[in-house]
Amino acid sequence: MAEFSIIDQFCRDIGPKHSSTKLDIGDDAAIIRPDHGTELAISVDTMVSGVHFFEDVCPKRLAHKILAVNLSDMAAMGASPKWATLALTLPKADPEWLAAFSNGLKTSAKRFGLQLIGGDTTQGPLSLSLTVIGTLPLSKALVRSGAKVGDDVYVTNTLGDAALGLALLNGKLELSPDSSAHAIDALETPEPRNEFGQSLLDIATSCLDVSDGLIGDIEHICSQSAVSIEIDFESLPLSSAYQEYINANSLDPRSISTLNYALNGGDDYELAFTAAPEDAAKVFNRANECELSVTRVGQIIERESHKVYLCSNGARLNLESSDTKSFEHFS
Amino acid sequence: MAEFSIIDQFCRDIGPKHSSTKLDIGDDAAIIRPDHGTELAISVDTMVSGVHFFEDVCPKRLAHKILAVNLSDMAAMGASPKWATLALTLPKADPEWLAAFSNGLKTSAKRFGLQLIGGDTTQGPLSLSLTVIGTLPLSKALVRSGAKVGDDVYVTNTLGDAALGLALLNGKLELSPDSSAHAIDALETPEPRNEFGQSLLDIATSCLDVSDGLIGDIEHICSQSAVSIEIDFESLPLSSAYQEYINANSLDPRSISTLNYALNGGDDYELAFTAAPEDAAKVFNRANECELSVTRVGQIIERESHKVYLCSNGARLNLESSDTKSFEHFS
Numbered sequence: 001m002a003e004f005s006i007i008d009q010f011c012r013d014i015g016p017k018h019s020s021t022k023l024d025i026g027d028d029a030a031i032i033r034p035d036h037g038t039e040l041a042i043s044v045d046t047m048v049s050g051v052h053f054f055e056d057v058c059p060k061r062l063a064h065k066i067l068a069v070n071l072s073d074m075a076a077m078g079a080s081p082k083w084a085t086l087a088l089t090l091p092k093a094d095p096e097w098l099a100a101f102s103n104g105l106k107t108s109a110k111r112f113g114l115q116l117i118g119g120d121t122t123q124g125p126l127s128l129s130l131t132v133i134g135t136l137p138l139s140k141a142l143v144r145s146g147a148k149v150g151d152d153v154y155v156t157n158t159l160g161d162a163a164l165g166l167a168l169l170n171g172k173l174e175l176s177p178d179s180s181a182h183a184i185d186a187l188e189t190p191e192p193r194n195e196f197g198q199s200l201l202d203i204a205t206s207c208l209d210v211s212d213g214l215i216g217d218i219e220h221i222c223s224q225s226a227v228s229i230e231i232d233f234e235s236l237p238l239s240s241a242y243q244e245y246i247n248a249n250s251l252d253p254r255s256i257s258t259l260n261y262a263l264n265g266g267d268d269y270e271l272a273f274t275a276a277p278e279d280a281a282k283v284f285n286r287a288n289e290c291e292l293s294v295t296r297v298g299q300i301i302e303r304e305s306h307k308v309y310l311c312s313n314g315a316r317l318n319l320e321s322s323d324t325k326s327f328e329h330f331s
Numbered sequence: 332m333a334e335f336s337i338i339d340q341f342c343r344d345i346g347p348k349h350s351s352t353k354l355d356i357g358d359d360a361a362i363i364r365p366d367h368g369t370e371l372a373i374s375v376d377t378m379v380s381g382v383h384f385f386e387d388v389c390p391k392r393l394a395h396k397i398l399a400v401n402l403s404d405m406a407a408m409g410a411s412p413k414w415a416t417l418a419l420t421l422p423k424a425d426p427e428w429l430a431a432f433s434n435g436l437k438t439s440a441k442r443f444g445l446q447l448i449g450g451d452t453t454q455g456p457l458s459l460s461l462t463v464i465g466t467l468p469l470s471k472a473l474v475r476s477g478a479k480v481g482d483d484v485y486v487t488n489t490l491g492d493a494a495l496g497l498a499l500l501n502g503k504l505e506l507s508p509d510s511s512a513h514a515i516d517a518l519e520t521p522e523p524r525n526e527f528g529q530s531l532l533d534i535a536t537s538c539l540d541v542s543d544g545l546i547g548d549i550e551h552i553c554s555q556s557a558v559s560i561e562i563d564f565e566s567l568p569l570s571s572a573y574q575e576y577i578n579a580n581s582l583d584p585r586s587i588s589t590l591n592y593a594l595n596g597g598d599d600y601e602l603a604f605t606a607a608p609e610d611a612a613k614v615f616n617r618a619n620e621c622e623l624s625v626t627r628v629g630q631i632i633e634r635e636s637h638k639v640y641l642c643s644n645g646a647r648l649n650l651e652s653s654d655t656k657s658f659e660h661f662s
Contacts, residue, residue, distance in 0.1 A: 022370060022470075022472075023474065026475075027408070027472075027474050027539075027555075028374060028403075028404040028405075028407035028408050028475075028538075028539055028540060029372040029373055029374035029404050029405065029407075029408045029465070029472075030372070030373045030374070031370050031371065031372055031408070031467065031472050032370065032371050032373065033370045033371075033469065034365055034371065036367050039353060039362050039364045040362065040363050040364075040365065041361070041362055042360055042361045042362075042363065042414070042416060042448060042449055042464070043359060043360035043361070043416070043449055044416040044417070044418050044449050044450065044451045044460075044462065045451050046418040046420060046451050046453045046460070048420055048453050048454070048455035048456075049455075050455070051453060051454050051455050052453070073360050074359075074360065076359035076360075077358070077359050077360045077362070079360065083373070085373060085375040085462050086375070087375050087377040087418070087460035087462075089377060089379055089458060117373060118373055118374055118375050118462075119375065120375045120376050120377050120460070122377045122378075122382060122383070122458075123379070123382050124379035124380075124381070124382050124456065124458060125379075125455065125458075127420060127453075127455060127456075127458065129377070129418035129451070129460040131375065131416050131418075131449075131462035133373070134360070136362065138364065139353075141353075141354065141360075141362050143354065143358050144357075144358050144359075207359075208358075208359055209359060224357070224358075
């Protein structure tokens with residue numbers, strides 16, 4: 001099957017046609033005309049078979065996930081996702097797989113308001129690389145460098161579910177059918193927090209997504225804002241699936257290793273952000289409007305020798321270096 | 332070696348810092364603020380080891396090529412390249428390879444005026460996917476749909492050299508050292524025609540790059556402009572290396588198969604474009620200013636049963652389907 005044919009059949013008409021899109025798939029490049037008074041946020045993420053997903057993963061779910069992981073970067077900037085280009089590398093052109101993948105892209109892109117304006121299909125080991133472009137009001141982006149001493153630290157939803165899902169698929173643990181489905185859904189069809197990210201534009205002082213694990217990722221806020229963070233160990237939001245994992249295995253809920261999936265698991269496309277204490281009510285109101293739970297998990301403190309401190313009942317826990325190992329490629 | 336470390340060491344400070352770049356590598360997304368009155372051209376291209384390049388290719392040359400193939404799409408739109416995101420998938424983090432690759436990126440990005448504003452490094456089989464963003468004056472892009480009956484058809488520089496280079500590296504033919512170097516350079520370090528593409532904004536009626544082979548690619552102009560094209564077989568511009576290939580192998584210069592590399596070879600990052608006959612002097616003047624050779628190779632005719640006709644001394648040649656097979660992935 002020829003490249004032109006793949007693009008024609010499976011990559012056209014993905015997502016809404018924005019009026020600011022002047023030319024989409026079919027020329028040497030797409031053309032967009034951003035509105036005056038806007039900035040563009042641009043981000044790229046790649047997923048490789050055998051590294052980021054199982055080779056036999058449902059193509060519809062894979063399509064959702066490559067969009068979701070990129071949209072999560074837009075959410076973390078408070079940007080409205082608008083356009084994407086997809087580089088799709090396939091071992092062979094399997095029309096059945098492509099049709100399912102394309103349907104998944106259509107469904108998820110429509111829901112997220114994202115238009116696919118460019119694509120490149122090549123032959124090789126299965127991988128997907130998506131570049132996403134979103135719009136922002138001028139100078140309003142939620143960057144990592146604005147956290148202030150005294151700010152509260154929040155995370156959305158629950159942590160560690162995707163890592164639980166991966167452990168389930170790898171046969172490392174067992175959970176009830178409901179909890180298993182919840183954790184595997186968290187891994188395979190994460191929900192980017194775009195609506196909520198955009199609602200934080202005038203509230204959050206810093207924001208990022210914790211896709212590489214909470215501890216490893218929030219260190220970036222510390223580095224770029226020149227602060228440290230105290231995380232309240234008991235406050236970390238856990239799903240009922242995570243609670244079942246703790247209970248069924250008789251784990252000590254006060255042990256750091258018990259919360260390893262939540263602290264360092266990765267693949268959670270949740271936001272961690274900071275806001276001034278006087279904005280706490282606004283934070284919870286916006287979350288409520290987005291039907292999303294948000295938990296205050298810590299606070300920003302003056303920069304100390306470590307970036308992140310885990311605290312239990314007000315006392316700092318001693319962290320081994322293995323306790324703060326976030327997900328790393330090439331580690 | 333950790334992902335953060337790879338990005339920090341090898342992906343920062345690639346290319347000029349444009350004043351319209353508000354945030355580059357280091358956050359969840361980059362932020363750009365396009366000038367009012369401009370449009371953006373966006374394109375993506377992927378190169379996979381063993382498909383698009385030899386695994387042991389010089390990393391500096393590989394860096395040049397992934398930029399050049401993408402910039403060629405910008406040239407074909409008449410856009411000024413400004414920003415890029417790079418998804419780099421590597422089997423392992425080899426600091427020596429990465430340093431050479433990064434140096435190559437720096438050198439070529441600086442020369443092309445392209446700033447790397449985003450990157451993602453993942454582990455997997457070696458491949459590179461670059462999304463490039465360029466700027467254009469409003470509604471001026473060189474699209475494929477504007478060719479008019481009577482327009483002249485031009486190509487830049489010479490055709491078939493990259494395919495000759497590939498045949499040389501595959502041991503399928505031999506040429507003199509000078510010709511070999513020329514052909515392998517054409518394959519590994521192609522020169523995108525951005526300056527010339529931009530100079531065509533008020534002249535060309537349609538334009539594309541012929542990276543998949545002249546015949547296959549100009550069919551897109553026919554489809555999108557609803558015309559056919561007559562190509563003058565004797566006018567196709569050939570390098571002295573190509574002439575040496577013809578002479579050394581005693582090939583019939585009037586045989587279509589002799590010109591197969593030039594007609595269908597692919598990996599030539601030259602422009603094919605159309606312009607009204609009265610603009611011929613302008614075309615050659617602009618080419619001259621860009622120190623680039625341009626050749627008139629045919630003309631646009633009313634749409635007939637075939638899209639492209641090869642003509643010799645005014646008579647149409649009979650084409651076998653194998654004569655017009657352009658480079659296709661998954662073919």
